Amino acid sequence: MVKGKVIVVGAGIAGLVSALELARAGYDVQVFERQRAPGGKMRQVMAGGRPVDAGPTVFTMRWVFERIFGDAGKVFADEVRLKPLTVLARHAWSETERLDLFASVEESADAIGAFAGAAEAEGFRAFCARARDVYETLEEPFIRSPQPTPISLAFGAGLRGLGDLWRISPFTTLWSALGDHFKDPRLRQLFGRYATYCGSSPFDAPATLMLVAHVEQEGVWVIEDGMHALAKALESIATENGARFFYGAEVEEVITLGGVAAGVRLRSGDVVEAQNVIVNADSAAVGAGLFGRSVAPTVAQLRRDQRSLSAMTWTMNAQTRGFPLIRHNVFFSSNYQAEFDDIFRRSRLPREPTVYVCAQDRDDDPAEFQGGRERLLVLVNAPATGDTDRFSAAEAAECEERTFALLARLGLEVDRSTADTLLTTPSDFNALFPATGGALYGAASHGWMASFSRPGGKTRIPGLYLAGGSVHPGPGVPMAALSGWLAAAQLAVDLNSTRR
Numbered sequence: 345m346v347k348g349k350v351i352v353v354g355a356g357i358a359g360l361v362s363a364l365e366l367a368r369a370g371y372d373v374q375v376f377e378r379q380r381a382p383g384g385k386m387r388q389v390m391a392g393g394r395p396v397d398a399g400p401t402v403f404t405m406r407w408v409f410e411r412i413f414g415d416a417g418k419v420f421a422d423e424v425r426l427k428p429l430t431v432l433a434r435h436a437w438s439e440t441e442r443l444d445l446f447a448s449v450e451e452s453a454d455a456i457g458a459f460a461g462a463a464e465a466e467g468f469r470a471f472c473a474r475a476r477d478v479y480e481t482l483e484e485p486f487i488r489s490p491q492p493t494p495i496s497l498a499f500g501a502g503l504r505g506l507g508d509l510w511r512i513s514p515f516t517t518l519w520s521a522l523g524d525h526f527k528d529p530r531l532r533q534l535f536g537r538y539a540t541y542c543g544s545s546p547f548d549a550p551a552t553l554m555l556v557a558h559v560e561q562e563g564v565w566v567i568e569d570g571m572h573a574l575a576k577a578l579e580s581i582a583t584e585n586g587a588r589f590f591y592g593a594e595v596e597e598v599i600t601l602g603g604v605a606a607g608v609r610l611r612s613g614d615v616v617e618a619q620n621v622i623v624n625a626d627s628a629a630v631g632a633g634l635f636g637r638s639v640a641p642t643v644a645q646l647r648r649d650q651r652s653l654s655a656m657t658w659t660m661n662a663q664t665r666g667f668p669l670i671r672h673n674v675f676f677s678s679n680y681q682a683e684f685d686d687i688f689r690r691s692r693l694p695r696e697p698t699v700y701v702c703a704q705d706r707d708d709d710p711a712e713f714q715g716g717r718e719r720l721l722v723l724v725n726a727p728a729t730g731d732t733d734r735f736s737a738a739e740a741a742e743c744e745e746r747t748f749a750l751l752a753r754l755g756l757e758v759d760r761s762t763a764d765t766l767l768t769t770p771s772d773f774n775a776l777f778p779a780t781g782g783a784l785y786g787a788a789s790h791g792w793m794a795s796f797s798r799p800g801g802k803t804r805i806p807g808l809y810l811a812g813g814s815v816h817p818g819p820g821v822p823m824a825a826l827s828g829w830l831a832a833a834q835l836a837v838d839l840n841s842t843r844r
């Protein structure tokens with residue numbers, strides 16, 4: 345028996361998970377996506393005639409997808425080809441200062457010992473234990489909870505648990521907490537970078553974000569056919585379960601009748617009725633009125649200075665030499681504070697950026713690479729001002745020069761003369777994800793309250809739900825997937841209780 349109609353706006357990872365869960369539960373699900381393919385930020389572009397991942401590249405928290413696929417009667421590893429990485433990432437500060445992090449804590453500790461001395465290796469072990477503690481303390485009451493508040497967290501923890509919450513340092517910045525473990529500024533920079541996984545500055549983000557380090561330590565996988573394969577697999581299983589996908593279908597309004605969600609109006613003018621609507625677009629678009637005035641007040645408007653990081657990305661098929669690239673590589677700037685000041689305080693492209701390079705034809709052993717041109721995603725952080733300040737061609741070119749000059753200084757030559765390259769700027773990201781200014785992770789996690797300020801899946805309008813990286817529990821592929829799961833669960837609970 346079909347239980348009711350649900351419209352999902354957007355086929356990002358959260359929208360796909362919501363669609364799958366609800367189709368499986370017997371709802372009549374229609375997904376409207378303005379792009380031509382599923383995945384949202386998990387997009388693929390062509391470079392030199394080859395598909396390159398232009399969005400997320402680090403795949404973690406595999407258990408989230410094992411559960412989602414398992415519930416749908418599938419084995420995740422049968423649907424999506426995965427390969428675990430033994431070397432998580434290679435980091436460089438100069439031509440001679442290089443450090444690998446491994447899947448094994450002890451191997452990483454040995455590498456850190458050789459790189460920076462035995463005391464830093466001990467500091468790393470203590471840091472890993474603390475990051476695990478933070479993760480375990482927050483997993484149930486925060487990550488898996490539909491919409492936690494400081495009060496619900498404290499009540500949930502009980503008097504004994506309050507000590508645990510205090511211990512995980514919610515009021516200390518990540519940068520300062522890292523100083524408890526590392527004297528070497530390079531290591532502070534390396535582990536501070538985890539704040540950027542949530543689009544935040546390590547100088548303003550709370551120490552609790554060290555849980556990202558634990559998540560990575562639990563395992564990083566490569567999706568062999570590219571991250572986009574995950575979106576395609578979810579779309580295919582949702583379709584098998586009856587969900588219908590419409591591409592090139594932009595939703596212009598969420599319609600309400602008597603204060604209750606009633607359907608959507610598409611750009612084509614068509615109106616599609618449904619008792620429930622899940623919006624997977626960035627929640628800022630709802631708050632900014634892009635889905636109509638009647639639903640706008642359900643999401644507080646995000647100020648520009650609350651936005652998370654945007655990025656300048658170059659997807660390319662190019663010849664490289666000089667540096668033994670592995671899948672994930674980070675080339676650090678010499679002044680981390682200046683980089684984040686440029687972005688968050690001066691709203692400008694960093695004078696000297698830290699550069700991430702994802703070499704998509706490599707795993708963890710450079711010797712296995714056959715040579716020739718290779719697919720790269722080169723990324724530097726940028727301010728989310730894509731709706732107000734379109735960087736001039738000269739500014740973009742200057743940023744590109746600085747980026748590739750830093751790579752060359754640290755040993756990696758990229759031959760851009762024959763490369764097929766696509767540049768994506770904050771303005772481009774804003775066009776792809778409207779009302780964000782190009783912010784890729786919703787609101788920045790700055791200050792201890794930020795994580796509680798993200799909207800939850802349920803809105804004040806009956807029948808209207810939110811899902812995605814800008815919504816609780818936050819950004820990143822697995823977290824956004826969890827938000828899609830939570831929105832679907834909340835919708836089902838609400839419908840059942842209304843029926844009763």
Ligand SMILES: Cc1cc2nc3c(=O)[nH]c(=O)nc-3n(C[C@H](O)[C@H](O)[C@H](O)COP(=O)(O)OP(=O)(O)OC[C@H]3O[C@@H](n4cnc5c(N)ncnc54)[C@H](O)[C@@H]3O)c2cc1C
Pocket residue numbers: 353354355356357358359376377378379382383384385386398399400401402403404593594595596624625626655657723776777778784785811812813814818819820821822824825
């Ligand atoms: C360059 C980059 C690197 C990243 N690296 C990582 C990483 O390594 N690991 C990781 O875990 N995460 C990473 N992330 C973050 C991760 O990609 C996101 O948090 C996650 O994919 C967001 O998913 P979402 O469900 O919020 O949907 P989104 O991906 O934001 O998709 C929303 C969808 O809604 C659609 N939409 C919007 N408005 C409308 C409308 N009006 N009508 C119809 N459709 C609409 C959009 O077209 C889009 O397809 C990265 C992101 C980027 C951009």
